Amino acid sequence: MTAAPARQSEKARLSSSATNRSGADTAFHGFVAAAALLVLVVLGGLVVLMGVGGSQAFRTFGFGFAFRDVWNPVTHVYGALAPLFGTLVSTLIGVVIALPLAFGTAFWLTAIAAPRVALIVGTAVQLLAAVPSIIFGMWGFFTIVPFMARHVQPFLGHHFKHVPGLGPLISGAPFGTGLMTAGIVLAMMIAPFMTAVMRDVFEAMPNMLRESAYGLGATRWEVMRKIVVPWSRSGMISAVVLGMGRALGETMAVTFVIGNVTAVGWSLFAPRSTVASLIALQFPESPAGSLQLSSLLALGFILMLLSFASLSLARILRGGRQ
Numbered sequence: 497m498t499a500a501p502a503r504q505s506e507k508a509r510l511s512s513s514a515t516n517r518s519g520a521d522t523a524f525h526g527f528v529a530a531a532a533l534l535v536l537v538v539l540g541g542l543v544v545l546m547g548v549g550g551s552q553a554f555r556t557f558g559f560g561f562a563f564r565d566v567w568n569p570v571t572h573v574y575g576a577l578a579p580l581f582g583t584l585v586s587t588l589i590g591v592v593i594a595l596p597l598a599f600g601t602a603f604w605l606t607a608i609a610a611p612r613v614a615l616i617v618g619t620a621v622q623l624l625a626a627v628p629s630i631i632f633g634m635w636g637f638f639t640i641v642p643f644m645a646r647h648v649q650p651f652l653g654h655h656f657k658h659v660p661g662l663g664p665l666i667s668g669a670p671f672g673t674g675l676m677t678a679g680i681v682l683a684m685m686i687a688p689f690m691t692a693v694m695r696d697v698f699e700a701m702p703n704m705l706r707e708s709a710y711g712l713g714a715t716r717w718e719v720m721r722k723i724v725v726p727w728s729r730s731g732m733i734s735a736v737v738l739g740m741g742r743a744l745g746e747t748m749a750v751t752f753v754i755g756n757v758t759a760v761g762w763s764l765f766a767p768r769s770t771v772a773s774l775i776a777l778q779f780p781e782s783p784a785g786s787l788q789l790s791s792l793l794a795l796g797f798i799l800m801l802l803s804f805a806s807l808s809l810a811r812i813l814r815g816g817r818q
Contacts, residue, residue, distance in 0.1 A: 543800060550794025552787060561791070562798060567758035569778070574791035576798055578758040582675060582768040583799070586750065587743040589679025589764070590686060594739055597683070598690035599732070603720060605691075606698040607706070618695065625688035633752035636681035641753055645672030649765050668766040673755035676764040681749050686739035693738060697731030698724060737810040744803055747772040771799045 553561055553574060564575020601621065605614045649670040656662050668674070705727065709719045725732070755767020756777060775792050782789035 543797070546793050546797035546800060550790055550797045552790035553794040556787060556790075561794060565760045567774070567791075569788050572787050574788065576771075576791075576795055578760050579769050579771045579774045579795060580798065580802075581760050582678075582754065583744060583770040583772070583802075585675050585764075586678040586682060586754065586768075586770060587740060589676060590682030590743045591736060591740055593679060593683035594687040594690055595736060597687045598694055598735065598739070601687075601691045602694035602698055603724065605695055607716065607720075607724075621688050621691050621695075625692060629685060629746060629749040630752075632681055632685050633749035636677060636749065636753040640677050640680055641672035643672075644674075644677050644765070645670045652765075664762045665764050668763040670765070671755065671767060673753055673767050674763070674765040675754065675768050678750045678754040678768075678770070679764075681753050682743045682746060685746065685749060686742050689742065690735040690739045693735035694728070694732060697728045697735070700731075701727055733810055737806060740806055741803060744799065744806070745772055746770075747776045751776055771795045 557564060557574065561574070562576045562580070564573075565577040565581075566573050566575045567578055568574070601617075605618055605621075609617065649666070649668075649672070652666040653670070656666060701724065705723055706719055709723050714722070750770050751773040754769060754773060756769050756773055757767040758769045758774065759766075761768075775795060778788065779792055782792060
């Protein structure tokens with residue numbers, strides 16, 4: 497007589513527990529969906545803000561704004577070509593310098609260094625990634641700029657000035673500021689991020705693959721070239737895109753060392769400007785509703801499109817894999 501009520505009570509308890517779990521799952525699903533939607537809303541809001549803010553510049557100069565190499569607040573003539581050129585070239589220099597440094601460091605930490613040494617150096621790399629960008633800018637201004645002005649530029653100008661194809665790249669007064677200096681500072685900034693990503697990718701690689709290659713008589717160079725690089729290609733591309741994304745939008749460190757001259761030229765040692773540095777310098781002195789402010793917002797909009805394009809290119813290079 498007492499078994500039936502007991503079974504009914506147990507069924508009621510299980511039903512109540514299932515209902516509670518269902519309610520918790522529903523609440524959790526709603527929370528994560530709202531978080532994802534918030535990301536889309538914020539991203540869309542940024543795009544709309546920059547696009548609407550730069551609409552005055554686009555109406556005044558048309559789509560030729562992106563290809564005009566003049567930036568003159570006195571005559572109210574603005575173009576994005578000079579800062580875009582500086583942004584792309586300095587980023588390219590930074591990535592070219594940082595990529596072999598990051599790859600070599602990550603491979604050494606995971607395949608060559610002793611575990612204790614790898615732990616110490618890996619921690620130092622992580623600490624370097626946490627250094628504020630303005631510190632890199634001050635280091636570049638007080639160290640790299642004088643070194644470039646006193647040693648590198650005079651040496652290159654004296655020995656390679658008349659080399660065909662190389663002369664225009666090293667021409668200019670030895671100020672020490674310019675695209676090359678900015679690229680070196682950017683490389684020191686993004687190399688730790690790229691190293692951290694590549695190290696995680698290399699550590700995730702199954703040891704059996706490396707051990708099998710070594711067992712067949714492969715050298716470290718052959719293991720790196722034929723095993724590690726093909727297996728880690730997707731992660732390495734992600735590391736490069738991460739570093740490129742930071743380099744494209746870097747502001748203060750580049751502002752210290754690039755010279756901040758809105759001009760287009762092939763010399764890597766002449767003062768130039770980037771989109772981020774130009775916005776940082778001229779935004780405080782741009783009146784609300786002015787054409788100058790609209791041009792700066794238009795620059796920000798173009799920079800966002802450039803970042804989206806780099807991410808799309810990375811997906812293509814990765815073969816569409818997640």
